[in-house]
Amino acid sequence: MHDLTTTLPSPGTSSRAQRMLLITLAAALLAPLLLVWAPDQAGGQSLPGRYEFRALSFRAIDETGADWAGSDEIYLKTWDHTRNSYGSGHNRTSTYSGVDTGESRTIKSTEQCIAATQAIVDKNSNGNLNGSQGDTWTCKSGNPGIGTIDATVKLYEQETFGDQTLGTKHIKLSAPELAQLMPNKGDFNVRTERFTNNGTYDVVFVIQRTQ
Numbered sequence: 001m002h003d004l005t006t007t008l009p010s011p012g013t014s015s016r017a018q019r020m021l022l023i024t025l026a027a028a029l030l031a032p033l034l035l036v037w038a039p040d041q042a043g044g045q046s047l048p049g050r051y052e053f054r055a056l057s058f059r060a061i062d063e064t065g066a067d068w069a070g071s072d073e074i075y076l077k078t079w080d081h082t083r084n085s086y087g088s089g090h091n092r093t094s095t096y097s098g099v100d101t102g103e104s105r106t107i108k109s110t111e112q113c114i115a116a117t118q119a120i121v122d123k124n125s126n127g128n129l130n131g132s133q134g135d136t137w138t139c140k141s142g143n144p145g146i147g148t149i150d151a152t153v154k155l156y157e158q159e160t161f162g163d164q165t166l167g168t169k170h171i172k173l174s175a176p177e178l179a180q181l182m183p184n185k186g187d188f189n190v191r192t193e194r195f196t197n198n199g200t201y202d203v204v205f206v207i208q209r210t211q
Contacts, residue, residue: 052115056206067100074105074201075094076153076156148178149207152170153169164198166199
């Protein structure tokens with residue numbers, strides 16, 4: 001705490017000098033508050049960006065094997081690396097049956113969220129959510145999202161003896177990249193990723209800024 005009696009000018013000092021000194025003192029006292037309340041220039045937000053990441057749907061460009069040999073049974077597995085390391089903390093959608101070339105499926109709203117996930121039903125209480133076993137989830141509210149996106153998505157075709165991996169995508173976006181794509185709360189970015197391995201599928205994702 002400064003002793004104002006030693007820093008304020010004497011009665012003989014000019015009024016202009018007194019005003020300049022008071023302005024300087026006021027600016028020094030208010031500077032921390034201005035740093036706290038100043039908006040983020042990139043996004044016009046007073047808080048860092050937060051984001052949700054969802055898988056919305058998929059389309060069979062070319063189903064696995066010959067078209068006459070039967071339909072595909074498709075599901076997705078996702079890992080949010082901001083929450084857990086690869087190989088744990090994964091989500092698995094239900095299996096979407098009877099998929100033929102040219103057909104699309106919308107992923108259930110209770111199975112779409114990749115990050116930041118919040119369980120609705122977790123039957124095993126282990127964080128590995130499985131839609132085929134009745135687990136459901138959503139994206140977090142209240143403390144929405146995270147500041148970056150870092151996730152792995154795998155597409156599978158279910159088989160009686162060993163499921164086929166139809167492709168793997170690692171989707172990673174830094175905080176500056178996300179802020180450039182979505183400068184304001186409510187902005188969203190839709191992206192389509194192609195998975196190809198003994199079949200070709202397009203999967204549609206959306207990232208939305210929640211803060």
